[in-house]
Amino acid sequence: MKLPVRSVLFAGLICGAISVAPFKSRVAADDVPLYGYSAESSRVERQWEEKLRAIPSAENLRAYMQRLSARPHNVGSPYDKDNAEWIASRFKEFGLDTHIETFNVLYPTPKERLVELVDGGPHFRAKLQEPVVPEDPTSNQTAEQLPTYNAYSIDGDVTAPLVYVNYGLPEDYEVLDRRGISVKGAIIIARYGHSWRGIKPQVGAEHGAIGCIIYSDPRDDGYSGGEVFPKGPYRPPDGAQRGSVQDSSVFMGDPLTPGVGATADAKRVAIKDAQTLTKIPVLPVSYADAQPLLAAISGPVAPRNWQGGLPLTYHLGPGAAKVHLKVFSNWDIKPLYDVIGKIAGSTNSEEWVIRGNHHDAWVNGAEDPISGMVAVMEEARALGELVKQGWKPKRTIIYCAWDGEEPGLLGSTEWVETHIDDLRKHAVVYINSDSNGRGFFELEGSHTLEHFINDVARDVQDPETKLTIWKRAQLREIESAKSPEASNEVRNRHDLRLEMLGGGSDHAPFINFAGVASLGIGFGGEDGGGIYHSIYDDFYWYTHFSDTKFVYGRALAQAGGTSIMRMADADLLPLQFTDFADDVKMYVTEVKKFSAEQREEIRRKNQEISDGVYEATSDPRQTWVTPKPQELPPHINFAPLDNAVETLERSSAEYQKVLERLSANGGAALASASVAEVNALLMQSEHKLTTPEGLPGRFWYKHELYAPGVYTGYAAKAIPAVRESLEQKKWQQAEEAAARVAKVLQNEAQLIADAAVKLSAIH
Ligand SMILES: [Zn+2]
Numbered sequence: 204m205k206l207p208v209r210s211v212l213f214a215g216l217i218c219g220a221i222s223v224a225p226f227k228s229r230v231a232a233d234d235v236p237l238y239g240y241s242a243e244s245s246r247v248e249r250q251w252e253e254k255l256r257a258i259p260s261a262e263n264l265r266a267y268m269q270r271l272s273a274r275p276h277n278v279g280s281p282y283d284k285d286n287a288e289w290i291a292s293r294f295k296e297f298g299l300d301t302h303i304e305t306f307n308v309l310y311p312t313p314k315e316r317l318v319e320l321v322d323g324g325p326h327f328r329a330k331l332q333e334p335v336v337p338e339d340p341t342s343n344q345t346a347e348q349l350p351t352y353n354a355y356s357i358d359g360d361v362t363a364p365l366v367y368v369n370y371g372l373p374e375d376y377e378v379l380d381r382r383g384i385s386v387k388g389a390i391i392i393a394r395y396g397h398s399w400r401g402i403k404p405q406v407g408a409e410h411g412a413i414g415c416i417i418y419s420d421p422r423d424d425g426y427s428g429g430e431v432f433p434k435g436p437y438r439p440p441d442g443a444q445r446g447s448v449q450d451s452s453v454f455m456g457d458p459l460t461p462g463v464g465a466t467a468d469a470k471r472v473a474i475k476d477a478q479t480l481t482k483i484p485v486l487p488v489s490y491a492d493a494q495p496l497l498a499a500i501s502g503p504v505a506p507r508n509w510q511g512g513l514p515l516t517y518h519l520g521p522g523a524a525k526v527h528l529k530v531f532s533n534w535d536i537k538p539l540y541d542v543i544g545k546i547a548g549s550t551n552s553e554e555w556v557i558r559g560n561h562h563d564a565w566v567n568g569a570e571d572p573i574s575g576m577v578a579v580m581e582e583a584r585a586l587g588e589l590v591k592q593g594w595k596p597k598r599t600i601i602y603c604a605w606d607g608e609e610p611g612l613l614g615s616t617e618w619v620e621t622h623i624d625d626l627r628k629h630a631v632v633y634i635n636s637d638s639n640g641r642g643f644f645e646l647e648g649s650h651t652l653e654h655f656i657n658d659v660a661r662d663v664q665d666p667e668t669k670l671t672i673w674k675r676a677q678l679r680e681i682e683s684a685k686s687p688e689a690s691n692e693v694r695n696r697h698d699l700r701l702e703m704l705g706g707g708s709d710h711a712p713f714i715n716f717a718g719v720a721s722l723g724i725g726f727g728g729e730d731g732g733g734i735y736h737s738i739y740d741d742f743y744w745y746t747h748f749s750d751t752k753f754v755y756g757r758a759l760a761q762a763g764g765t766s767i768m769r770m771a772d773a774d775l776l777p778l779q780f781t782d783f784a785d786d787v788k789m790y791v792t793e794v795k796k797f798s799a800e801q802r803e804e805i806r807r808k809n810q811e812i813s814d815g816v817y818e819a820t821s822d823p824r825q826t827w828v829t830p831k832p833q834e835l836p837p838h839i840n841f842a843p844l845d846n847a848v849e850t851l852e853r854s855s856a857e858y859q860k861v862l863e864r865l866s867a868n869g870g871a872a873l874a875s876a877s878v879a880e881v882n883a884l885l886m887q888s889e890h891k892l893t894t895p896e897g898l899p900g901r902f903w904y905k906h907e908l909y910a911p912g913v914y915t916g917y918a919a920k921a922i923p924a925v926r927e928s929l930e931q932k933k934w935q936q937a938e939e940a941a942a943r944v945a946k947v948l949q950n951e952a953q954l955i956a957d958a959a960v961k962l963s964a965i966h
Contacts, residue, residue: 236866236869236870237249237658237769237773237777238654238655238658238773238777238779239773239774239775239776239777239873240772240773240774240775240870240873241774241866241869241870241871241872241873241874242869242870242871243869243871243874244772244774244873244874248768248769248772251589251594251768251772252662252765252768252769254589254592255585255586255589255761255764255765255768256662256663256761256764256765258581258584258585258588258589258764259578259581259582259584259585259756259757259760259761259764260581260757261752261753261754261756261757262753263577263581263584264577264578264581264753264756264757264760265746265753267293267573267576267577267580267581268569268573268574268577268742268745268753269742270289271286271289271290271562271573271576271577272341272564272567272568272569272573272741272742272745273341273567273742274341274344274347274567275344275347275348275349275564275566275567276562276563276564276567276568277349277563277564277565277566277609278308278310278537278539278563278606278607278609278610278613279310279312279535279537279538280347280349282347283540283562283563283606284538284540286562287303287540287541287542287562287604287606288303288540290542290562290576290580290604291303291542291544293580293583293584294542294544294580294583294602295544297544297583297584297586297587297588298546298587298590298591299544299545299546299583299587299602300544300545300546300547301542301543301544301545302543303540303541303542303543304540304541304543304618304621305467305538305539305540305541306457306464306465306466306538306539306541306607306613306614306617306618306621307465307466307467307536307537307538307539308456308457308459308460308465308536308537308539308607308610308613308617309457309458309459309474309477309534309535309536309537310354310535310536310537310607310610310613311354311355311356311532311533311534311535312349312352312354312532312533312535313349313350313352313530313531313532313533314531314532314533315529315530315531316331316350316351316352316486316529316530316531317329317527317528317529317530318331318416318486318488318492318496318526318527318528318529319526319527320495320496320499320524320525320526321362321525321526321527322523322524322525323365323499323500323501323522323523323524323525324495324498324499324523324524325495327495327496329488329492329496330441330489330491330492331350331351331443331486331488331492332350332351332441333348333351333441333442333443333489333737333738333739334441336432336433336439336739338433338743339432339433339739339741339743339744340743341567341738341741341742341743342738342739342741342743344567344738348566348738349445349565349566351443351444351445351486351487351488351489352445352486352487352530352532353400353417353445353446353447353448353481353485353486353487354445354446354447354448354449354609354610354611355447355448355449355458355479355480355481355610355611356404356448356480356481356483356484356485356486356530356532357480357481357482357483357484357530358484358530358531358532359413359414359483359484359528359529359530360484360527360528360529360530360531361390361413361414361483361484361527361528361529362525362526362527362528363388363389363390363413363414363525363526364388364389364390364520364521364522364523364524364525364526365389365390365391365392365416365496365499365500365520365521365524365525365526366379366384366386366389366390366391366392366412366500366519366520366521367391367392367393367497367500367505367509367517367518367519367520368386368391368392368393368403368407369393369394369505369509370393370394370396370397370398370403371391371393371394371398371402371403371404371406371407371415371417372397372398372402372406372914373406373914375509376406376410377830378506378509379519380828380830381827381828381830382503382519382825382826382827382828383826383827383828384502384503384519384520384521385410385411386407386410386411386412387410387411387412388411388412388413389411389412389413389520389521390412390413390414390415390416390526390528391403391407391412391414391415391416392415392416392417392418392493392496392497392500393407393415393416393417393418394417394418394419394420394423394511395417395418395419395420395423395424395444395487396420396423396424398914398915398916398917398918399451399706399707399911399915399916399917400417400444400446400447400448400487400916401447401448401449401450401451401481401916402914402915402916403415403417403448403485404417404448404481404482404483404485405450405452405481405482406914407483408481408482408483412483413483414483414484414485414526414528415481415483415484415485415486416485416486416487416488416493416496416526416528417444417485417486417487417488418443418487418488418489418490418492418493419438419442419443419444419487419489419490419493419733420490420493420511420512420513421438421440421490421511421512421513422511422512423511423512424437424438424732424733424735425437425438425439425440425442425490425512425733426512427512428731428732428733429731431733432732432733432734432739432744433739433743435748436730436731436732436733436734436744436747436748436749437731437732437733438489438490438732438733438734438737439733439739440489440490440491441489441491441492442489442733442734442737442739443487443488443489443492443737444487444735444736444737445487445565445566445736445737446487446565446609446736447609447610447611448481448485449479449480449481449610449611450478450479450480450481451479451611451706451911451916452901452913453478453479453900453901453902453903454478454479454901454902454903454904455611455612455616455706455711455712455715455716455903456611456612456613456616456617456620456712457611457613457616457617458472458477458478458479458480458611459471459472459474459477460472460617460620461478461479461903462620462716462902462903463620463621464617464618464620464621464622465539465613465617465620466617466621474534479611484528484529484530485530486528486530490512490513493513494513494515496524496526497511497513497515497517497518498515499522499523499524500517500518500519500520500521500522500524501518501520501522501523501524502518502519502520502521502522503518503519503825503826504516504517504518504519505517505518505519539606539607539613539614539617540606540614541603541604541605541606541614541615541617541618542562542603542604543601543602543603543618544583544601544602544603545599545600545601545602546586546587546590546596546599546600547599548596548597548598548599548600548771549595549596549597550597551597551598551599551879551882552598552599553599553628553629554597554598554599554629554631554882554886555598555599555600555601555626555629555630555631556596556598556599556600556601556631556632556634556767556770556771557600557601557603557630557631557632557633557634557713557719558579558582558600558601558602558603558633558634558635558763558767559579559602559603559604559605559615559633559634559635559636559709560572560575560576560578560579560603560604560605560635560636560637560709561576561604561605561606561607561608561609561614561615561637561708561709562576562604562605562606563605563606563607563608563609563614564609564740565609565736565737565740566736566737566738566740566741567738567740567741567742568740568741569740569741569742569744569745569746570638570639570640570734570735570740570744570745570749571637571638571735571736571740572608572637572638573745574638574639574640574745574749574750574756575636575637575638575639575725575759576604576636577753577756578636578639578756578757578759578760578763579602579604579636579760579763580604581756581757581760582602582760582763582764582767583602585760585764586600586764586767586768589768596768596771596772597771597772597773598631598770598771598772599629599771600767600771603615603618605618605709608637608708608709609736612708612709612711612712614709615709615711615712615713616711616712616716618712619712619713619716619717620712620716623716623717626713626717626719627717627718627890630713630717630719630886631720631770631776631886632652632719632720632721632722632770633710633713633714633719633720633721633722634721634722634723634724634763634766634767635708635709635710635713635721635722635723635724636723636724636725636759636763637708637709637723637725638725638727639725639726639727639750639755639756639759640725640726640727640728640729640730640749640750640755641667641726641727641728641729641730641749641750641755642726642727642728642729642730642755643672643675643676643679643726643727643728643729644660644663644665644672644673644675644676644724644725644726644758644762645676645702645723645724645725645726645727645728646660646676646699646701646702646722646724647701647702647703647704647722647723647724648701648702648704648710648714648720648721648722648723649701649704649714649720649721649722649889650700650701650782650783650786650787650908651720651778651779651780651782651783651888651889652701652720652721652722652778652779653698653699653700653701653779653782653783653786654697654698654777654779654782655766655769655770655777655778655779656701656722656724656766657673657697657698657699658769658777659762659765659766659769660672660673660676660699660762661673661674662765663758663761663762663765664758664761665758666754666755666757666758667754672726672758672762673699676699677693677694677699679728680693680699681693681694698782700786700789701722701786702919703908703909703919703920703921704721704723704909704919705909705911705912705915705916705917705918705919706911706916706917706919707911707916707917708723710722710723711911714889714906714909715903715904715905715906715909715910715911716903716904716905717890718889718890718891718892718893718905718906719889719890720778720888720889721889722766724759724762724763724766725759726750726755726758726759730748730749730750732744732748732749774873774874774878775862775873775878775881775882775885775962776881776882776885776886778885778888779859780851780854780855780858780859780955781852781855781856781859783851783855784848784851784852784855784856785852787848787851787908787948788848788851788852790908790921790922791841791844791845791848791922793921794841794844794921794922794925794926794929795841795844797926797929798836798839798841798929798937801836801929802835802836802838805833805834805835805836806835808830808832808833809832809833809835812829812830812831812832813832817829817830833932834932836929836932836934837934839929839934839937839938839941840938840941840942841941843941843942843945843946844922844925844941844944844945844948846945846949847944847945847946847948847949847952848948850948850949850952851948851951851952851955853952854952854953854955854956854959855952855955857955857956857959858955858956858958858959858962860959861959861962861963862962864963865962865963865965872965872966873965875965875966877964877965878962878965880961881958881961881962881965884954884957884958884961885958887954888951888954888955888958891947891950891951891954892906892907892908892947892951893905893906893907893947894907894943894947898910898923898924898927899924899927899928899936899940901913904923907922907923907924907943907944907947908921908922908944909921909922909923910923912927913927914930922940922944924936924940924943924944925937925940925941925944928940
């Protein structure tokens with residue numbers, strides 16, 4: 204369900220100005236052994252990697268996509284199972300030891316849907332139907348298409364005045380408060396974007412709303428971005444975005460089996476006790492359906508930055524506009540089919556290198572998720588090919604095609620929860636992909652893997668510019684840097700910083716719940732559009748408007764395959780800690796800065812309130828409510844975090860020094876058997892960043908460095924226990940969290956120091 208951030212952020216971005224330099228032969232770089240390898244093992248590895256990167260074929264990617272997206276394949280549909288079986292047969296054919304693992308999960312599908320305007324304008328009943336497009340050959344598979352809906356909305360039948368809440372974020376309600384507008388007892392209409400969609404009904408319900416309509420504004424992914432489908436890639440008037448609205452702030456996965464695998468005999472809570480269903484009924488609508496509703500809303504004119512792209516003046520409400528919203532679902536238990544394929548490790552078979560992408564979609568899902576899935580399949584084929592040629596990976600490689608990602612990361616979460624004990628012992632890394640498109644290589648993940656994935660990116664060529672995908676990503680970051688300091692850093696720092704992993708795809712159970720070091724990789728930025736989670740996300744759209752020649756699919760298979768091989772073959776696990784310590788330091792600096800700015804902001808606002816600024820500058824002919832003064836936050840003690848960062852910097856520098864000494868003159872010691880003890884320690888390094896109890900009130904999110912924000916959903920927050928306590932103005936909790944996270948970082952520093960001692964004893 205990965206949100207195509209790029210299509211919103213980079214819509215219209217044209218990158219014509221990049222100078223095209225030939226792809227440099229890596230002769231010079233080849234002299235430097237790969238990180239975690241002796242000179243000899245590095246030489247052998249590079250030869251195998253070259254062979255690997257020559258294998259993926261664009262024709263195969265295209266053929267896989269055509270097959271997998273030929274019919275709708277949502278959870279529980281016949282073609283979902285059919286696809287799983289087809290992927291399993293391909294994995295077997297490629298030489299992977301493959302099985303399908305099944306789970307049983309709560310998966311609601313729509314039974315009754317109604318949105319009608321009953322007062323305040325001419326009676327109007329929303330179509331809630333995406334029309335067939337004659338040139339698009341799969342858009343007419345109406346019988347198999349899941350109607351437009353938001354999964355895990357509770358059932359409900361409500362009639363109430365309509366209020367426009369912009370994106371429906373907490374700060375939008377501050378604007379409504381200023382205008383004296385309450386959503387208590389109202390139905391809210393929010394536009395898609397700027398948060399995960401499930402946040403909108405959640406925040407609305409917290410403010411007393413009784414129903415929620417989410418619509419796709421043409422300004423965000425419709426005609427303001429470009430021509431609409433089928434003439435162009437953007438959202439047509441009747442296109443709607445399906446999607447899950449499960450409340451993911453406490454846990455992900457099957458709502459009936461929190462924290463444990465949804466196996467046949469699992470203990471399940473009753474549906475009425477399921478914690479992650481919404482509190483109010485929700486339905487998504489297209490902008491054609493939203494227009495008469497928005498036009499009927501009266502009351503104050505919405506602020507300028509709340510105005511969308513429809514040809515009308517957006518008002519806040521409430522007024523005479525009254526809406527009837529009805530949602531009823533079939534609350535069925537449906538099977539999930541996860542495809543799991545293995546290549547056994549030759550020497551370190553108890554160490555698992557895991558790769559995955561989901562195969563289920565809302566409808567045909569050519570982009571989301573098949574564009575990523577086909578690259579992952581082609582990697583599996585390439586690795587199988589190398590095994591036939593005599594390649595023997597040290598570690599066990601596991602390829603996964605997840606089911607049920609769209610409704611709430613169900614397939615990956617239930618698998619991780621089922622195998623949690625094994626994963627904690629054996630998992631080295633999890634590498635995820637989801638939708639893939641044209642453009643820039645996107646690097647996100649655990650910061651101990653920052654150096655590793657940067658190195659991989661230096662060895663893969665961008666198919667259109669012929670730069671390395673690393674160089675192109677670096678130049679894009681320079682171009683979008685917000686300050687001269689930021690752009691200098693990108694220019695001069697050896698490795699590009701990884702973005703944090705948020706919610707929104709199958710890496711989440713691995714990193715947040717299991718504490719397995721994880722990466723998310725893929726391309727994007729040049730493939731704007733508006734077919735996300737609609738019937739138009741299909742083979743016709745993808746082959747006309749996205750990676751039409753599948754060259755970025757090939758590049759993803761090369762990058763993913765190289766990553767898996769290099770991790771599977773390394774003598775010493777290529778985790779690197781000086782980058783990591785530098786990133787942690789940055790996050791600590793950021794959270795301290797946030798705290799100081801928050802304090803200053805509250806102080807300034809309180810001063811303005813007492814100065815009478817609000818009354819004097821608000822139009823006296825309109826209703827304006829002066830905000831109440833807020834409690835000034837106490838100073839928080841960040842010293843434990845500062846101390847932990849220093850310890851972390853020292854131990855990571857020490858580890859690096861020992862490794863460099865060992866690597867000098869060929870690093871033959873790295874290939875010795877005693878390196879196993881160091882690897883055993885390194886494998887625990889990500890898990891060390893978790894706590895058994897998890898974040899405050901969020902037991903499933905155990906990682907103390909990053910988590911998807913409670914009020915952002917997709918976007919991650921760094922040091923979330925501290926950051927979110929500050930945002931929620933829980934000062935004492937923030938201070939306690941700072942001490943707890945500091946302890947976690949001290950433990951991590953100790954592990955790195957122990958690894959350095961063990962490493963220095965090797966010869
Ligand atoms: Zn997806």
